[in-house]
Amino acid sequence: MNTETSISTEEAILVAARKVFESKGFDGARMQEISDRAGINRALLHYYFRSKDKMFERIFDEALERFMPLLSTWDQDPDESWELKLKRFIRTFITFLKANSMLFLLREIIRKPDLLTSRTKKYRKGLNKFVLYFERLKQEGQIRSDVDSKHIYIIMHSLCSFPLMNAIVFSYSLRISTKEYDELMAGYPEIVSNLLIQMLKHQNNWTSK
Numbered sequence: 001m002n003t004e005t006s007i008s009t010e011e012a013i014l015v016a017a018r019k020v021f022e023s024k025g026f027d028g029a030r031m032q033e034i035s036d037r038a039g040i041n042r043a044l045l046h047y048y049f050r051s052k053d054k055m056f057e058r059i060f061d062e063a064l065e066r067f068m069p070l071l072s073t074w075d076q077d078p079d080e081s082w083e084l085k086l087k088r089f090i091r092t093f094i095t096f097l098k099a100n101s102m103l104f105l106l107r108e109i110i111r112k113p114d115l116l117t118s119r120t121k122k123y124r125k126g127l128n129k130f131v132l133y134f135e136r137l138k139q140e141g142q143i144r145s146d147v148d149s150k151h152i153y154i155i156m157h158s159l160c161s162f163p164l165m166n167a168i169v170f171s172y173s174l175r176i177s178t179k180e181y182d183e184l185m186a187g188y189p190e191i192v193s194n195l196l197i198q199m200l201k202h203q204n205n206w207t208s209k
Helices: 003-028 031-038 042-048 052-075 082-098 101-111 129-139 149-165 167-173 178-185 188-201
Strands: none
Touching: 003 031, 003 042, 003 052, 003 101, 031 042, 052 082, 052 101, 052 129, 082 101, 082 129, 082 149, 082 188, 101 149, 129 149, 149 167, 149 188, 167 178
């Protein structure tokens, strides 16, 4: 088997495996479906990946590698305003969520928490960069001082992920089609960004006293 054929076959397997794992998760994925999608027989599939676990680890690690750099964008472009940084991150994050990778990661981490803890040591140097960045903004007086940056981090991720993780429920309860829901969500990143920006600027009490 020459190198060119080997690479193209492996890529076809990974594309097929990614679709199956992201749509059905580890427990629902079947090697036969992956081989069928890749257009190869089971024997050839096992030649490249000896087990479903090995294949899953490859897909999971690639998805994690695509996501983790998003969390490190806050210390880039020091001359850019925090508002623009926030808007760009939210647009990028929601785009990532729509591609299924993040939903896949969340589902599998809930299934097996050590998937994350055993793989992210290299990303855990120092404090969370979002928290560091927004704590600095507080010290500089650019945002309100009565807000815990960790709360904002949780709120931001929740606002971004929840509507996409529950798209079927929301489209059903709103009595709209999937297409209409997708159209509704097209303007959602801007709404979330503006909501958080106003929240961080507005000086009324953040918490009840």
